Amino acid sequence: MEIFLKLDSMNAEKKEKMRQIRDEIFNLTGSPLYKERTKNKVFPVIGEGSHDAAIMFVGEAPGKNEAATGRPFCGASGKILDELLASVNIPRESVYITNIVKDRPTGNRDPLPNEIEIYAPFLERQIDIMQPKVIATLGRFSMNYIIDSFCPDEFAEPISRAHGKEFKGETSYGEVIVLPLYHPAVAVYNNNMKETLKQDFKLLKKFT
Numbered sequence: 001m002e003i004f005l006k007l008d009s010m011n012a013e014k015k016e017k018m019r020q021i022r023d024e025i026f027n028l029t030g031s032p033l034y035k036e037r038t039k040n041k042v043f044p045v046i047g048e049g050s051h052d053a054a055i056m057f058v059g060e061a062p063g064k065n066e067a068a069t070g071r072p073f074c075g076a077s078g079k080i081l082d083e084l085l086a087s088v089n090i091p092r093e094s095v096y097i098t099n100i101v102k103d104r105p106t107g108n109r110d111p112l113p114n115e116i117e118i119y120a121p122f123l124e125r126q127i128d129i130m131q132p133k134v135i136a137t138l139g140r141f142s143m144n145y146i147i148d149s150f151c152p153d154e155f156a157e158p159i160s161r162a163h164g165k166e167f168k169g170e171t172s173y174g175e176v177i178v179l180p181l182y183h184p185a186v187a188v189y190n191n192n193m194k195e196t197l198k199q200d201f202k203l204l205k206k207f208t
Contacts, residue, residue: 002067011051011052013049013069014052014129014130015051016130017187018046018047018126018129020052020073020194020202021046021122021125021129023061023124024040024122025044025046025102025119026044026046028118029082030101030118031103031112031115031118032104032114032118032128033082033101033103033104033115034103034107034113036103036104036106037103038062040067040156041082042067042068042104043067043068043069043070043072044062044102044103044105045062045066045067045070045071045072045098045099045103045104046068046070046098047072047096047097047098047099047100047126047188048071048072048091048094048096048097048098048164049092049094049095049096049097050093050094050095051096051129053060053094053095053096053128053130053132053205054095054132054133054134054207054208055090055094055095055096055133055134055208056095056096056097056098056126056127056130056132056134056135056136057073057081057095057096057097057098057128057136057137057138057208058096058098058099058100058123058136058137058138058142058146059072059073059097059099059138059139059142059185060100060101060110060111060112060138060141060142060182061099061100061101061102061103061105061111061115061138061141062095062099062101062102062104063077063104063108064066064104064108065078065105066067067103067104067148072097072098073097073184074201076185077183077184077185077188078184078186080099080184080185080194080197081138081184083194083203084184084194084197084198086203087198088201088202088205089167089205090204090205090208094131094208096132097158098126099123100116100119100120100123100141100142100145101115101116101119102119102122103119106181110140110162112140116141116145120145120149120170124149127176128171128172128173131171132166133176133177133207134176134178134179134182134204134207135150135169135176135177135178135179136179136181136204137179137180137181138181138182138183138205139159139183139185140159140183141163142183143159143180144156145166146178147162147169147178147180149169149199150168150169150170150171150176150177150178150194151170151178152167154167159180159182160167162180163180163181163182163196163200164179164180164181164199164200164203165179165180166178166179166203167179167180175183177207179204180195180199181197181200181201182197184197
């Protein structure tokens with residue numbers, strides 16, 4: 001009984017800390033992307049999934065569908081991500097999915113360095129709270145930020161060479177594996193890339 005009480009206490013603490021992050025992001029009026037919310041009546045995308053997940057997926061920034069719903073990866077790229085997870089029998093609800101930048105950049109452009117700088121501390125707090133075994137980055141912006149932050153001794157490779165490789169990183173809670181992956185959007189525009197993604201996703205099975 002004591003163990004279960006401790007677990008319940010830990011889960012409650014995680015939820016409260018994640019709620020604080022959510023509230024801070026919703027009130028982040030100093031962000032240059034904040035005005036897009038009121039102008040387009042959209043939402044920030046905080047993240048979705050299990051707070052006890054061993055695997056955390058980190059994308060770059062929300063797209064149109066994501067900003068409209070407040071859910072990460074719910075558009076065309078999300079369908080590919082769901083298919084990739086299903087291919088290795090990992091339920092979506094068992095992982096956690098988020099982005100570095102929590103608001104949609106105008107016109108789905110790439111996130112700017114100052115936008116990453118503003119939102120990245122929230123991501124780092126999410127990582128500290130959840131303490132995943134592996135951070136699977138989706139896309140080059142995510143890969144570059146996570147490797148620079150947690151694997152500073154690693155040589156910066158382009159994603160075409162780094163994808164599917166495991167890098168050992170150090171966090172406040174110990175070692176974490178960083179696994180760079182192509183962004184699922186590449187398979188939306190080039191279906192031939194789906195097989196490459198499926199092969200890379202097989203590496204995630206040992207962390208479940």
